[in-house]
Amino acid sequence: MMAQAGDEFGGRDERRHWWDYAIVLTATAIFLALGLRAIVPPLAMDLKWVAILGVLLVLSLIAGGLSLWRRTRFC
Amino acid sequence: MYGIYGGRTGTVLALTLALDGGLHSSAFQLFHMPGVLFWLFLGGLSWVIGDLFQQFAAKYLGIGRGHSVSNTNQLWGLAWGALVFGELAGADRQHMLLVVGWVGDQILGALAISTAVASAKENSSTNEAVLRECNRYGLTTIEP
Numbered sequence: 499m500m501a502q503a504g505d506e507f508g509g510r511d512e513r514r515h516w517w518d519y520a521i522v523l524t525a526t527a528i529f530l531a532l533g534l535r536a537i538v539p540p541l542a543m544d545l546k547w548v549a550i551l552g553v554l555l556v557l558s559l560i561a562g563g564l565s566l567w568r569r570t571r572f573c
Numbered sequence: 574m575y576g577i578y579g580g581r582t583g584t585v586l587a588l589t590l591a592l593d594g595g596l597h598s599s600a601f602q603l604f605h606m607p608g609v610l611f612w613l614f615l616g617g618l619s620w621v622i623g624d625l626f627q628q629f630a631a632k633y634l635g636i637g638r639g640h641s642v643s644n645t646n647q648l649w650g651l652a653w654g655a656l657v658f659g660e661l662a663g664a665d666r667q668h669m670l671l672v673v674g675w676v677g678d679q680i681l682g683a684l685a686i687s688t689a690v691a692s693a694k695e696n697s698s699t700n701e702a703v704l705r706e707c708n709r710y711g712l713t714t715i716e717p
Contacts, residue, residue: 537609
């Protein structure tokens with residue numbers, strides 16, 4: 499109820515709970531475990547466009563992130 | 574937040590079990606292909622990064638504008654499908670016209686929404702809503 503009302507971290511103890519760390523560690527471990535076993539899927543892909551769109555994706559993320567940071571400081 | 578994602582996952586799991594062949598669904602066959610699961614998770618991670626930015630769009634532009642414009646991510650999906658996977662290679666003229674028409678519709682809609690000038694009344698309502706929610710959740714505000 500407190501979390502839904504936005505009071506979960508209000509003014510008192512703003513430390514994260516143990517389960518917050520557990521979630522991050524579990525998610526990271528799953529990613530690592532799957533990443534170590536990952537293979538290139540047997541699909542026909544145009545790698546030239548993978549590179550072009552991948553670079554565009556990263557550039558737009560950086561540009562958008564910087565713009566948002568300058569305007570809002572992520573607040 | 575955890576409740577929202579848990580609810581989504583539970584709903585999709587229930588729909589899969591009920592409507593897609595139960596435990597024989599192709600979704601569960603993916604667990605027998607660990608080599609490709611990573612890419613699905615990576616796609617989910619990319620989606621969540623976009624979701625984080627969408628919170629700011631909702632805060633500073635409002636749901637009506639922010640969510641509508643962010644849905645142009647479908648154009649990005651089309652670009653990957655068409656250019657990387659060649660999904661439109663076998664499309665006939667009618668399908669191509671539908672795709673081109675939809676793309677134009679999305680772009681024009683996004684332009685219309687993103688260039689629309691809010692009236693003084695809307696700006697006032699927006700500022701009141703932002704201030705109310707910032708006070709409620711203990712967030713800082715910035716000058717518009």
